[in-house]
Amino acid sequence: MTDSVSANGANAILPAGVPAPDFTLSSAPDKTLHLADLRGRPVILVFYPADWSPVCGDQVALYNEILPEFREYGAELVGISVDSVWCHAAFARDRNLHFPLLADFEPKGAVARSYGAYREHDGTTERALFVIDRDGIVRWSYCSPIGVNPGADGILNALESLAGDSKRPAAETSVPQQREIRA
């Protein structure tokens, strides 16, 4: 797999090998997330165009489901769009999301721009994925066509190759709790 791909050629997103631009964004009305605070573990940055749109919905639902796999690699997953914290809060509650959504809201799209992942004509972010290593370096990036859910195989391959560079992923996580069923 190539290190950095722009499937639609619209934007040159940051390629592998460069330091990930640092940022602090709101993750909730009263909380912020500082990228540098996540140093020491891999970070998956998922830029997506908008809360509530059908493809984004599928994409975040998929990543929400795959969180245990990401966490086997010790990785943190973070979603970013230009939606506001209140919009994110409603979306996360509706979809039962277990990872933070950051609001790249003011100045609008500033963080997306710093990653080459802002769509000027639409006023939204690209559907772009970045895997950042424990030292804050972009190790893999991918820009998907805006209407296409990119899945998670590319992210997992990148995490696997990072883990191969340092240490193997942790052993199997515990299985989810069973629902009780009575005859």
Place this chain on the structure above:
Amino acid sequence: MTSSQLTPPVQAGDHISGPDDAPVTLVEYGDYECPYCGMAYSIVKQAQETLGNHLRFVFRNFPLAEAHPHARLAAQAAEAAGAQGKFWEMHDTLFEHQDALEPEDILGYARELGLDVARFTQELESGSHTKKVRDDFRSGVRSGVNGTPTFFVNGARYEGSWANEEAFVRALREGRAAALSQT
């Protein structure tokens, strides 16, 4: 990520309907509570009737349990029925009753199918099939599944429309032609 391949290929332990030497193998990653999978269920049935022994159909579990609270138990129920030789009967029953997937509904289906209900219940309560369902899910993620249902035709992710039955059957026929011309 545009040429996602089924990983691992069809293997022992998969639920297979149709002859092993069929020229076309269709693999579905599905979720018993997903309404689109419910639509696809009848289309796959039609394709099986139309293509007969030329089609081998394989079902793997991809429960989006955060979005569909009944999906994981339903997947395990099909596996538990499979342990008693009635996977496809339960698979069909679940897709035909997507709006009734509570534990007591599922136990009713087990009774109707003539399963050993005590064993069925014990296996669901103890999580005997949790690993199989999770392994299916992981293989789907690795194969580039980005939502449900996702189909693979002779190992390659099917990118066309499945909702149009005629187009779907035509694509499957083409898959068959490709398989025959390789031999």
